[in-house]
Amino acid sequence: MLRSLLIICSLIGLAHAADNPPAPGFDAAGSDPKAIALADEVMAAMGGRANWDATRYITWRFFGIRLHVWDRWTGDIRFEQDDLTVLMNIHSREGRAFSAGVEISDPDTLAARLDRGYRAWINDSYWLVMPYKLKDTGVTLRYRGPDATEDGRPADVVELTFRGVGVTPQNKYAVWIDQESRLVTQWAFYRDAADAEPRFTGPWTNWRRHGSILLSDGRGERGHTGVAVFDELPGEVFTSPEPVELPAP
Numbered sequence: 001m002l003r004s005l006l007i008i009c010s011l012i013g014l015a016h017a018a019d020n021p022p023a024p025g026f027d028a029a030g031s032d033p034k035a036i037a038l039a040d041e042v043m044a045a046m047g048g049r050a051n052w053d054a055t056r057y058i059t060w061r062f063f064g065i066r067l068h069v070w071d072r073w074t075g076d077i078r079f080e081q082d083d084l085t086v087l088m089n090i091h092s093r094e095g096r097a098f099s100a101g102v103e104i105s106d107p108d109t110l111a112a113r114l115d116r117g118y119r120a121w122i123n124d125s126y127w128l129v130m131p132y133k134l135k136d137t138g139v140t141l142r143y144r145g146p147d148a149t150e151d152g153r154p155a156d157v158v159e160l161t162f163r164g165v166g167v168t169p170q171n172k173y174a175v176w177i178d179q180e181s182r183l184v185t186q187w188a189f190y191r192d193a194a195d196a197e198p199r200f201t202g203p204w205t206n207w208r209r210h211g212s213i214l215l216s217d218g219r220g221e222r223g224h225t226g227v228a229v230f231d232e233l234p235g236e237v238f239t240s241p242e243p244v245e246l247p248a249p
Contacts, residue, residue, distance in 0.1 A: 020049040025137035027163065035141035035158045038177050039134035045182035051212035052132055057230040058210075059246060060217070062124035064225040069237055069246070070125065076238040079117040085241045086117030093118060098241040128215065128224060131175070131184045131204075134158070138165030144174065149186040150201065154179045161193050174198070183207055183214070210249065 020043045022028060028036065043049050059069045069078040075091040088095025097104045097113035104110045126133070134141065144157040155176035162169045172193040176186035185205070188198035205218030211229035228249035237244050 019044070020135065022135040023137045025165075026135045027138070027140040031139075031141040032143040034143040036135070038143070038156055038158055038182075039141060041182045042131050042134060042177055042184060045214070046131060047209075047213035055211055055213055055229055057233050058129070058215075058228070059230070060124075060128055060227040061225045062120075062127065063219075063222045066120055066124060067226075068121060068124055069233070069244075070121070071233075071238065077117070077121055078237055078244075079120055081120070084113060084116070086113060087238055087241070088114050088117055090118060090121060096241075101241055103241070127219070128217075128227070130173070130187070131216075134160065134175075136165070138163045138169070146179075147176065149176050149178075150203070153185060155185060181207075184216070 020040045043052070046052070056073050057069065057071055059067070061067050065081065067078070067080040071077070075089045077086070077088060077090055079086040079088075083100040085098045085101075086095060087097075093114060095114055095117075097110055097117070099113075104113055133139070140161045140163065142159045142161075144159055147155060147157045149155050155178050158175050158177060160173040160175065162171065170192050172190035172195070174188040174190075175184050177183070178185045183204075186201065186203050188201040190198050202220045203218065204216045205220075206223070207214050207216045208227075210227060211231070213229065215227055215229075217224040217227045228246065230247065230249060233246070234244070236242070237246075
């Protein structure tokens with residue numbers, strides 16, 4: 001009986017892995033097989049890789065403040081904070097910026113505003129979709145073992161470190177993966193991978209279905225607002241500084 005159960009679990013793990021191939025440059029050789037298997041289970045619990053790949057437009061307000069509209073297929077984004085609007089592509093790093101509706105033409109000021117929008121997107125998108133990026137380029141996964149979250153739920157803990165990617169590759173994260181739902185329910189952030197203690201530990205709550213995937217907006221005392229997924233959006237969202245009213249999801 002035990003042997004049969006192990007075989008079944010192994011086959012399930014292989015199926016999840018086949019459905020969730022790593023990004024080019026993911027550190028498979030340096031990652032623990034157990035941690036990789038958990039990453040695949042998380043992806044399956046959130047709706048599966050096929051549904052994630054098919055998800056095109058995501059919008060949210062980071063802690064209710066900074067607006068992001070992201071075309072995952074093209075890399076185009078719309079970023080708004082206070083009187084600043086940035087329309088750019090995260091792959092080319094090119095785009096336009098507007099202050100109170102007036103386009104910024106000074107090259108140095110424009111470059112600074114584009115960099116602000118890009119860095120905000122890097123940080124804020126990770127706070128929204130980190131569990132979908134466990135097997136990203138440059139990531140190494142290590143299994144820490146079982147542990148309970150701060151609210152007492154049993155979980156498996158996976159550690160993420162990075163090599164030569166992002167704007168802060170020296171960071172480290174630990175994520176708690178619920179043993180029942182296989183969703184991420186807590187994370188801890190380390191400013192430096194060598195740090196023994198995290199800068200903070202916080203929950204991931206309020207997982208809800210958006211389109212064909214699950215997203216979490218609860219981050220303890222704070223949270224994201226306006227989280228939505230769209231199949232179609234007007235082109236003006238990414239080309240015009242005029243205020244846009246997004247359709248109902």
